[in-house]
Amino acid sequence: MKFFKLLLVAYLSLWVLSPRASACQEPDEQASIRTRVGELAQLLDADKESDRDAAEKELKEIGPEALEFLPPVDDQASAEMRMRVERIREKFLQESTIDFHEPSMVNLKGQMSLVDALQTIEKQTRNRIGLENYKRQAAFAETIDLDIEGVTYWEAMDEILEKIDWRITPRDNAKLSFGPKAQIPEDPAGLLKSLPRESLPPIYIGVLRMQPIAISKTTNFLDPLQSTAELEFVLHWEPRFKPVFVRFPRDKLVVRTENDERLLVPTDQSSEFVPTGSQLVASMRVVKPTQAATKIESWKGELQIAIPGRIATIDFLNPKDNSGKSLTAGDLTVVLESARKNRDLQEIQVGVSLANQPSNDVLQGWVALTDGYLVDKQGDRIDHAGWATTRLTKNDIGISYLFDIEGEMSDYRFVYRAPESVILQTVDYEFNNIPFP
Numbered sequence: 001m002k003f004f005k006l007l008l009v010a011y012l013s014l015w016v017l018s019p020r021a022s023a024c025q026e027p028d029e030q031a032s033i034r035t036r037v038g039e040l041a042q043l044l045d046a047d048k049e050s051d052r053d054a055a056e057k058e059l060k061e062i063g064p065e066a067l068e069f070l071p072p073v074d075d076q077a078s079a080e081m082r083m084r085v086e087r088i089r090e091k092f093l094q095e096s097t098i099d100f101h102e103p104s105m106v107n108l109k110g111q112m113s114l115v116d117a118l119q120t121i122e123k124q125t126r127n128r129i130g131l132e133n134y135k136r137q138a139a140f141a142e143t144i145d146l147d148i149e150g151v152t153y154w155e156a157m158d159e160i161l162e163k164i165d166w167r168i169t170p171r172d173n174a175k176l177s178f179g180p181k182a183q184i185p186e187d188p189a190g191l192l193k194s195l196p197r198e199s200l201p202p203i204y205i206g207v208l209r210m211q212p213i214a215i216s217k218t219t220n221f222l223d224p225l226q227s228t229a230e231l232e233f234v235l236h237w238e239p240r241f242k243p244v245f246v247r248f249p250r251d252k253l254v255v256r257t258e259n260d261e262r263l264l265v266p267t268d269q270s271s272e273f274v275p276t277g278s279q280l281v282a283s284m285r286v287v288k289p290t291q292a293a294t295k296i297e298s299w300k301g302e303l304q305i306a307i308p309g310r311i312a313t314i315d316f317l318n319p320k321d322n323s324g325k326s327l328t329a330g331d332l333t334v335v336l337e338s339a340r341k342n343r344d345l346q347e348i349q350v351g352v353s354l355a356n357q358p359s360n361d362v363l364q365g366w367v368a369l370t371d372g373y374l375v376d377k378q379g380d381r382i383d384h385a386g387w388a389t390t391r392l393t394k395n396d397i398g399i400s401y402l403f404d405i406e407g408e409m410s411d412y413r414f415v416y417r418a419p420e421s422v423i424l425q426t427v428d429y430e431f432n433n434i435p436f437p
Contacts, residue, residue, distance in 0.1 A: 106156035170234035244365030252302035257293035308419030330420030353396035370418035
């Protein structure tokens with residue numbers, strides 16, 4: 001897996017240090033929702049059924065924003081409260097889980113600048129593009145005529161960039177970026193006539209965009225099976241989409257040339273990624289075809305992508321007195337293993353796990369989205385001064401947080417925030433008509 005396992009080993013032995021702990025006040029709106037959700041959650045276990053029904057109804061009316069502040073359940077929760085909390089949680093999860101088969105849709109009509117068009121797309125799709133660096137580009141101030149209706153996000157992006165002869169640029173593990181199309185210089189001698197004049201078209205799969213970047217062939221004189229053809233391609237996802245793991249299973253890859261040669265797939269290559277940003281660049285190799293083959297007719301494979309669910313917030317009051325306590329929210333279980341002095345700092349150790357986790361690799365990507373912090377009696381957040389993983393097993397991950405605080409741990413509550421589920425989704429993809437060099 002790309003660099004992640006090396007990082008994980010480093011985390012097991014070294015602390016990930018942050019600047020000196022700082023406090024910040026929770027936004028008023030968020031604090032108000034937290035307070036109201038907490039009050040209503042208590043009423044889910046009220047003596048009167050009418051009070052329980054009313055509280056459940058109001059929690060559902062608050063919407064998915066309430067999901068983060070629903071209380072985790074433990075062994076001491078009543079069956080009634082457990083049933084209602086899980087029922088509300090399931091409803092919100094169904095409404096908020098991102099399915100990459102369901103892309104955002106775009107409607108743009110009339111004359112506008114490219115910047116205005118992209119800002120409208122941001123509002124329509126909730127996909128933050130990041131336009132600050134492009135507002136200074138003259139091409140993005142040009143007025144363009146658009147007639148886009150019911151088009152997917154990526155199709156719309158490609159269409160409007162085409163208007164100014166720009167394109168989406170591939171940059172591994174980076175944010176969405178654009179650049180002008182490459183221009184081939186004048187060539188009176190015809191030396192460049194064999195160069196491709198057009199990019200291969202992208203394919204669109206729900207919230208995903210895939211496009212071949214380059215293909216190369218290598219001859220190995222010592223080991224003929226190491227004579228290969230390598231395809232490099234980029235995978236984009238809508239910026240609102242935050243995958244934690246991507247895999248291209250080698251055993252699902254079928255590559256055929258136009259003369260019906262089926263190319264073998266070497267097993268000694270990586271096909272798993274822990275992505276960041278809005279894109280990743282990947283490459284895969286197949287055994288080199290015969291000289292009779294001039295192009296790949298079909299490069300057909302499977303893509304597996306792990307999607308985190310909504311963020312759950314789990315609170316432990318007085319961490320020192322609650323060592324050993326276990327709390328669950330959705331598929332997420334957090335065990336407060338210890339809270340103790342570590343030299344001049346306070347240390348909190350937790351064990352976290354996900355029920356039905358697709359694989360250990362997925363759990364590694366998921367843990368990068370988690371966070372732990374303290375909240376004092378005034379409601380101020382105290383960020384950790386450093387963290388480390390203490391173990392990684394097939395069942396859970398151990399995490400240790402250090403805090404530089406004054407006073408006793410009994411004056412604080414420990415908050416752990418993480419996606420409460422991970423869903424592994426699978427889709428087929430196919431590239432066609434890729435010419436060999």
